[in-house]
Amino acid sequence: MHAVSERSLRATLTELEPDAVRAAAGGVIVVRSPGRVNLIGEHTDYNDGFVLPAAIDLEIRICFVPTDDRRVELTRLDSHERQGFDLEAIGSPREEWIDYVAGVAQALAEGGIRMRGLRGVIASDLPIASGLSSSAALELGAAWALTAERPPPLDAMQLALVGQRAENRYIGVRSGLMDQFAVAFGEPCAALLLDCRSRQHEVVPLPLELARLVVCDSGAPRDLATSAYNERREQCELAVAQLQAAGESVSSLRDVDLDMLERHGPRLDPVARSRAQHVVAENERVLATVAALRQRDLPAVGRLFAESHASLRDLYEVSSAELDALVEIAQATPGVIGARMTGAGFGGCTVNLVAPDAVERFREAIARDYPHRSGREAKVYAVTPAAGVGLVAP
Numbered sequence: 120m121h122a123v124s125e126r127s128l129r130a131t132l133t134e135l136e137p138d139a140v141r142a143a144a145g146g147v148i149v150v151r152s153p154g155r156v157n158l159i160g161e162h163t164d165y166n167d168g169f170v171l172p173a174a175i176d177l178e179i180r181i182c183f184v185p186t187d188d189r190r191v192e193l194t195r196l197d198s199h200e201r202q203g204f205d206l207e208a209i210g211s212p213r214e215e216w217i218d219y220v221a222g223v224a225q226a227l228a229e230g231g232i233r234m235r236g237l238r239g240v241i242a243s244d245l246p247i248a249s250g251l252s253s254s255a256a257l258e259l260g261a262a263w264a265l266t267a268e269r270p271p272p273l274d275a276m277q278l279a280l281v282g283q284r285a286e287n288r289y290i291g292v293r294s295g296l297m298d299q300f301a302v303a304f305g306e307p308c309a310a311l312l313l314d315c316r317s318r319q320h321e322v323v324p325l326p327l328e329l330a331r332l333v334v335c336d337s338g339a340p341r342d343l344a345t346s347a348y349n350e351r352r353e354q355c356e357l358a359v360a361q362l363q364a365a366g367e368s369v370s371s372l373r374d375v376d377l378d379m380l381e382r383h384g385p386r387l388d389p390v391a392r393s394r395a396q397h398v399v400a401e402n403e404r405v406l407a408t409v410a411a412l413r414q415r416d417l418p419a420v421g422r423l424f425a426e427s428h429a430s431l432r433d434l435y436e437v438s439s440a441e442l443d444a445l446v447e448i449a450q451a452t453p454g455v456i457g458a459r460m461t462g463a464g465f466g467g468c469t470v471n472l473v474a475p476d477a478v479e480r481f482r483e484a485i486a487r488d489y490p491h492r493s494g495r496e497a498k499v500y501a502v503t504p505a506a507g508v509g510l511v512a513p
């Protein structure tokens with residue numbers, strides 16, 4: 120539906136890199152790497168909890184040829200901006216989009232994985248830096264491109280972990296595994312229930328004939344996202360440390376329940392306690408959502424979405440006036456089954472389950488009401504769960 124034209128990618132690569140294309144014995148390779156939307160289970164992944172994301176049909180594409188030198192050079196199809204680095208001297212982050220590729224190269228090098236240089240063109244219909252995991256999409260697409268083997272010499276979980284390592288060590292965001300996992304394992308028409316402790320997952324088919332997946336991008340900048348994200352993670356770690364100090368044998372918030380939080384309430388830092396309350400209840404909501412989806416009980420899913428949003432707003436404090444406005448508009452629109460902020464928060468997107476015949480009405484409601492509530496325009500995307508990262512057939 121949204122796919123970037125493969126023909127223009129190939130034509131641009133041939134135009135920009137004629138020598139490399141001519142020399143490439145195996146021909147031009149195109150990798151597609153999807154974004155993700157999380158249905159529920161927010162800020163639970165780095166607490167060993169449960170998440171329920173889906174890869175979506177908005178994606179990044181990398182069209183490339185492997186080279187025999189050690190240079191990695193990528194050009195953006197839209198702006199023709201070219202960025203690159205040397206595999207023998209990856210260097211530190213430059214605060215540019217190429218950092219996600221360089222971070223993956225670093226992580227692969229640390230894992231002793233063989234890489235080749237490349238010349239490529241990159242394009243995206245996935246909105247960048249909007250909370251739909253454009254960074255994880257670029258990381259996993261880059262891992263496929265840098266190893267230049269089909270498929271890469273790593274399984275999907277190892278690939279996801281390489282992407283997470285790039286994000287944690289090179290980019291400096293202490294994120295969990297959800298985004299890279301979703302990009303690696305995506306399934307058409309389904310969400311994925313991941314247990315972040317065991318790293319086992321289950322495919323959860325979605326009743327798409329009853330509920331479309333609609334994403335609204337608030338258009339708000341996410342400036343403080345990294346520092347505020349890392350701070351939330353520290354607050355969760357503080358809650359665990361204080362419970363341990365109080366004699367509980369817990370190693371993460373996964374081991375905690377609401378009774379335990381209640382019992383130790385006065386001994387816990389109040390902010391850390393609120394964060395922990397969110398995480399503990401959110402884990403339960405993920406499992407309840409999966410059960411409700413399996414029973415096709417969409418009103419129950421809608422209630423769980425509403426509770427999740429309220430908890431992220433009030434206990435975890437990662438929503439924003441814009442995200443709250445989008446959710447409130449959604450909740451007041453007939454045919455919207457559920458609405459909540461999705462991803463890290465601090466700006467970014469909401470995820471909505473919408474009856475198929477109400478999608479247009481929902482678009483109109485957002486276009487009418489959001490600008491005067493927020494002073495911004497929202498972008499609305501009806502998305503479909505898609506397969507994870509892989510090659511586009513030649």
Ligand code: GLA
Nearest residue numbers: 161162294295296297462463
């Ligand atoms: C970001 C991170 C994920 C996860 C979410 C919040 O997307 O990359 O690991 O923590 O925020 O659920």
